[in-house]
Amino acid sequence: MKKILLAALLFFAVVFLAWNVYAGPDSFSKADKNNDGYITKDEFESHIKSKFDEYDKNKDGKIDANEFGANKSPEALKEFKFMDRNSDGFVNADEFYRAALQKREELDFNRDGKISREEYNSNKALPILKFYF
Numbered sequence: 001m002k003k004i005l006l007a008a009l010l011f012f013a014v015v016f017l018a019w020n021v022y023a024g025p026d027s028f029s030k031a032d033k034n035n036d037g038y039i040t041k042d043e044f045e046s047h048i049k050s051k052f053d054e055y056d057k058n059k060d061g062k063i064d065a066n067e068f069g070a071n072k073s074p075e076a077l078k079e080f081k082f083m084d085r086n087s088d089g090f091v092n093a094d095e096f097y098r099a100a101l102q103k104r105e106e107l108d109f110n111r112d113g114k115i116s117r118e119e120y121n122s123n124k125a126l127p128i129l130k131f132y133f
Ligand SMILES: [Ca+2]
Pocket: 055, 056, 057, 058, 059, 060, 061, 062, 063, 064, 067
């Protein structure tokens, strides 16, 4: 009986670990360049720059609705409209950065100016992580 329990425990541990890796703490680690467990303002800035490049697939310096996948969900469309401040149908680097900065402040629950692993992992962070990490 003990062996079965142990096997079950082991199984769940493996699933849990695999899920964690899949769900992307790696995007936290990637952004946390010096690996101190916090994403500082500088680290966030460079992360947002590479995220912008990732979205801007045709490299024209702006994200269009397709590149963002705004047609895929109402949530994405809402986010796209939120980012596109001048409503020209494109999100340029400045607009993306400003939107991300605002989200970053929302993510920094304890207002210490950096994003901890705990803040990143909280449920409230999910909609932010989805589009900005
Ligand atoms: Ca583009």
